[in-house]
Amino acid sequence: MCAVTLTALGLTTSQAIAAPAPATQLRPWQARHLAEIGHQHAQKAGTGQVGPVFSATAEGGGEDEGDEAENSAEATEQFTEARTAPGVVAPGAYGAAWAQLQSMPHTGGSWDHVTDKPYNSDDPRYRDINSNSSGGSGFVTGRITGVAADDDGYVYAGGANGGVFRSRTGGGHWQAISDKLPSLSTGALNLDGRGRLWYATGESNTGATSYVGTGVYLLADPKGGEFQPGNRIGGAELESTTIHALRFGGDRVWAATSRGVWSHSTTDLSGPWTLEFAPNPSYLPGGADAKAPNAPYKNIANDIAIDPKDPSKVVLAVGWRSGDTYNGFYSKAADGSWQRISDLGELPTGAGDVGNVTFAASKDGSRYYAVEQSPTKTATDPDSGLQGVYVSKSGSPMGPWTLIADKDRLKGSGSALQDDGYQPGIQSWYNQFLQVDPNDAGHVYLGLEEVFETTDGGANWTTPGPYWNFGFGCWSIDPAKQTGDCSPTTHSDQHAVAIGSNHGRTSVYVGNDGGIYSRPLHGALDAGGHAKDWKSLNDGTIDTLQYYSVGVGKDPKDPSGRGVIVSGGLQDNGESILRARDKVMGSNFGGDGADTIVDPNNGCNTAEEYVYLSIAVTNNCAVNDGSWTTDASKATTYSVAPPDSALGGGGARFIAPIATDDKNTNSWVAGGRHVWVQDNGFAIRSGDEWKSAFDLGAGHVASAAASSGGTVYAGWCGPCNNQGFTRGIAVGNADGTGWHQLTLPVDGALPNRYVSSFTVDPADAHHVFVSFSGFSRSWTEGPGAGVGHVFESHDGGATWTDVSANLPDVPADSLRLLSDGGVALGTDLAAFYRAPGAKDWKVIGGNLPTTTVMQLKTGPDGQLYAATHGRGIWSFDLHRLGRGHRDDED
Template sequence: MSPTLVRGRRALPVAAALALLTAAALTTSTPSARGEESLATSSPTGPMELPAEWMTAQRLSDGSTNLSAAKYAKARGEANRLAARTRSVYRPLADGDWRFFGPGNIGGRVVDIAVDPQVTDQIFIAAASGGIWRSADAGATFAPAWPDGGTQSMGAVAMTTDGVLFAGTGEAQPGGGSITFGGDGVYRSRDRGRTWQRVGLENSHAIARFAIDPGDQDRIFAAAAGNLFVPGGERGVYLSEDGGDTWRQALAPPNATTGATEVVIDPRNPNRVYAAMWDHLREPHQRTYGGPGSSLWRSDDGGRNWQRMTNGLPTDADQGRWGLALAPSDPDRLYAYVGTALGPFRAFYRSDDGGDTWTQTPVNANQASQSTFSWWFGKLFVDPADANHVFLTGVNLRRSTDGARSFGNVGGVHADQHVLRWDPKVPGRAYLGNDGGFYRSDDNGVGGWVKSTYEPYTQFYTVDVAETDPVLKVGGAQDNGCNRGYSGVGGPWNAIGCGDGLQVIIHPENPNIVFGCSQYGSCYRSENAGAAPRQSIGPGQTTSDRRNWLTPLQFDPSDPNVMYYAGNVVNRSTDNGRTWTAISPDLTGGGPNDPSGYPWGTITTIAAAPTDGDKLYVGTDDGRLWWTDDLGGTWNRVDPAQLPGTWVTRVAVHPSDANIAYATFSAFRSGSDRAHVMMTRDGGRTWTDIGRGLPDAPVNSVVPTSDGLLLVGTDVGVFVSAWNGGEWASLGAELPAAAVMYLRYHEPTRQLTAATFGRGVHDLTVPRCPAASTRLPLRDPGAGVVGVLASCRAA
């Protein structure tokens, strides 16, 4: 039986609550990634040329060849069962609600838009990893139209003329440095997003687009892109003729790695249907984003038979992702563009006879604004009232008024365009979705773009809170820079530089001193709460040959003037980040193993002991752990046989004992003995696995509290145990099912802050378990649960 999703707190069927992560990452950067300006002060633009797939690389660091949907389904099921047990046995830990802190005004990637044909000013959007949202004020503000516990990854949204809403889960834009998430099928809502029912295509992985027959609203096409890692599955164009109750494959893909990314119905002749197919596969050290299956197709009998369009179009294998659009005012007018298999723009085409013949137009790569990643866009849109008025998605929004013979830039919006829709009820009104969120133009898309004022679906990498006041927060966001939230709960956040925002931290004693980092360790120091003037920190001021996408930058908790920055070498500052000195050799296994892939051989995390300024712990992307007792005079490597060998996501030191530390790891156990959380009680010499009982999913963050609790953030939620591990419990309720990338705990107020990848920043007051105290025998591996979680048992 298909699951039904309802917004609001309640237990969801496991299958309905999957946040399946099975697609590769996307990378975004600034113009400076292409050598144009300083990363520390630039504005967000588009993806990097190289596939520096940071989030994907972590999750494949166990040697896996794909991010299996089954692994995430299993982990989500384990998380749901752990939450149910917590509600039953440790009720105080489950009762607290996570509270959305913000931001509401930054936004995040919007991949599709549906305009309500009946209700004025009402629209629905699909956020890439943030669910479905509804606006009743023409996009000025948005409210949830999707359950927090359902898969948050979206690829498409559409609405029939009688108000039935369809959501296609799973994002169809694979990429580079962050990540895209897979989905679990098509969902339908008959009450405008209050409740949802899954209605099929569970194995499609990603739905790229819907097309609804204007004359028969029960006739719906879906473009299924397929699993980026695994050939086969439900790919191609699917058709439902009963309003979504059942689906059949209308157009099979040419090969097992090809999926559909576009489907278009001729409004004058609904028996004529067009489709774009894309041949793409992601392997651990290679991506193939084009091939012989990439092609354009047409059916003249309602989708029963199809013919590949080739007259004037390329037929070789060097074809990447196609963009395809039809002019509503002249359905014989078609536009298409294609990239190469490697990613750069290749050519633009036009047909004036319904696809019988095609002519290449003089559009070049500069006009197209595709950079080297045309696969990240793949969409075209035509003004419903003017067949010559065409919009091309790219890093910039491009516009043609001469039938695609030439294109010019449309300014005033964030970079990386994904969807453009017109409101048929309001002449001249257009809506735009891109990596920065949602925009509206009442000037037919020509200009006058106004950004939404409330769109709470930002994809965060990190978060920090001020020790002096936990209401003051900063965070780093995917393609939305470094941001400052100093205005309280629900208040506006301000952009404070960076390209992609990665590590952002606040001085422990002075919240006006803020450090922000773009990708690959291009950081700054500001004494104006992140605003200019800024002092650069990075390759020119520190020593390292390689730097991680998220280069660690941390304060020494025993002295706020001491800081650490690490590439493949640890750098230390004693003057609050103004000058730096290297204090280690290369602590990794060497340089990149794939020059065109993720640059392996970097330090991913560093932690100094709060009680001993000479004690440091360091973790790397190639699974190494190190410690020093003499501030880098001697570095000691942990015996590899003790460790899982996967990416070390975070290390943390016990607040009152420098010899006790914790390390967390990405990737999956998948039946092996690999650990997700490890602990040392002897200063780093020996490590034990204390993560058994956690869901088998990447652990991204770890925090030990002063009163005996251990908090971890994972791809499938936040969990709590005792210092020594043992039994684990779920922590809190109402946290959306988006990956938790970073945790920050404010000891004086017990406020725990979580940065999610797609649903912004959330806070929770950690309950105090009465018996939890530092009197527990920490060196006894059998101690911990008794007297800590036991004191949080339900009455």
């Protein structure tokens, strides 16, 4: 399950550690999470900030250290800064790289989809205190940020970075229908009155996601067709934006984007989009301030409300979630200009009140609903950033609006979020949806961290989809002690909703960080107000899993001796494990999953990073031993976090690097402020066993690390954002000797961009490759952005040669030196291979979806494994490249 935003949590360190445990008895990763939050809030409190908190990248204020990945502010910021620093990336960069990709040659062979199986987050094999198991989410996949449904059983689901899937059976048996597009990042998904499917690319979960899109696409025949690049509406106006919402009024479609509000005719599909309103136009591309570091945050639009009785009356909800002077609601004045609205009744309109906003209208035009997040509350309220839920009983977005719910009313409706510092709306800047029953204007579904429902226009609320079941009296880790009335629930963190019918049965569909779920529109509730009839539609045919890492090792229980265990760390879905003969994946670690180490000779020896170097290790795949206890001393895993972990004083990146030495799996390296080394391998039992090999320096944190034969390379950044961005590479020995910082001037041979990966020649530790994220100076305005993404050194980093050759100019993420001397590279677009002695690169295989390849690993089975951040894990038989390959270790 997710962690929560630092700006939303007002716990001090002592409050976090002393917080009373709920009835569940906190699991270790939950306790780590709460203590981590307290540590981070204490850091923030020390800055003296009293108002809305702006990230350094966004507004030049203090930088919050460490919220949770892609569904937290800091993690998303870190994900973005790795791809943008040292400056702002110009529009068109990704599109140009994709265009170049189309003309590149491919190797032989094809990829095999490893994770095209159901993923059971409640797998009883791993039901111990470190897992999510028994929380009630069931089968899960990656984040779903767009949902649409009709009355003929067709359902469409859009993954955060996985593209659009279609079901003809009311959910399930999914088919990918957008894989030919240059972007698989979903911002919004809508069916219009003519049955056409609109796909807005560019996920807008914070207003500045790294995965911007390439515009809006229209599929005239969604029941039988597939999206093509030629389906794009307009020109390049919406390229490199995020799109929060599409709304229809009259004969126009309106788009709320990260670069203002745009509109287009729905009848004449030719011609460009029209810019309707941008509050700070000088920060748009081509403007005088377009190169300012905070430019991406100055024109964010969240939603659009159109009066159903008069489509010329439009209200815009505009503003960055952390607050800015331009935040507010806008409508068009008589002179045609857009003016801020000062009074909407009980719906607050001040700049500090208006953050993320979602609108929903009833089909009969009698009601308009809104949910509003407050930047001020997000920064100051220790429990929630939610301003409230409101209704306009006139049916007009001009109001007057009346409050019908706040955090306290929702907390009392059966919510699982009862702890101080963790109550409904804690992530309302990230989690929001609203849907009105088309046949009942008083029946509304609300999505925050949980799913809420009212059947009487907001007078009373229930929580049909609680966060999890851990806090309820019906729950016990021991199945024999469960009372039997804990109903399945949805995964947490809600993003999208739709209503549709199949064979006359009407259902509500919700998309969240665990995929897509459905229940009857008028479903059954238990005594606690929780739904008894949720159905997970994540049947394995839809794979939008967002991996950060992958690890592979032999399965000790496979009778053939050839089977492997594949594990990987996931955004908000823990650690997945797939054993050799499994038909269903399980989850043996909870929370987020970050980097991973797996013993190539025994895949049940696994080290999993939660986040911020908070590492746990298991020697039996974390299989439950039957004791059914919440006693950490009897767990199947051990916490072995080094001192730079979330609770340490040194600091670390959200996804911090951990790795084994290429020649000695018992020697591990981990990177925070320090380069940490331990030599006990998977027998480690305590964080005290880590020793600091080198201090990277105050303000510096490791971004990549590799070790071979005791020689360690560590890449670092600090500051890591585009305000003063610096990077470096330190080299030394695992025993702490011989360490030195390489001389890397800003305008030197290596670009001043984020160091993302190393791979070291096992025959010569002085022969090393390094990769860089971000875009070259052709697209990036910033000191020393340079050119190139892959560099090679034969003298331990004293000198470097750019070997990028024909690679597209796109962020590079992961390098792997293969046994034949060839090199594999994972990027934000594809995976590439450079044969030994060759200059140019080729695309590996022909069927890997166009999504981010976060990490490449080679397994003991001769396969190359790719962890993608949006379409699961894939494998490639290296022998298909036409050359022999020895088995490489993790």
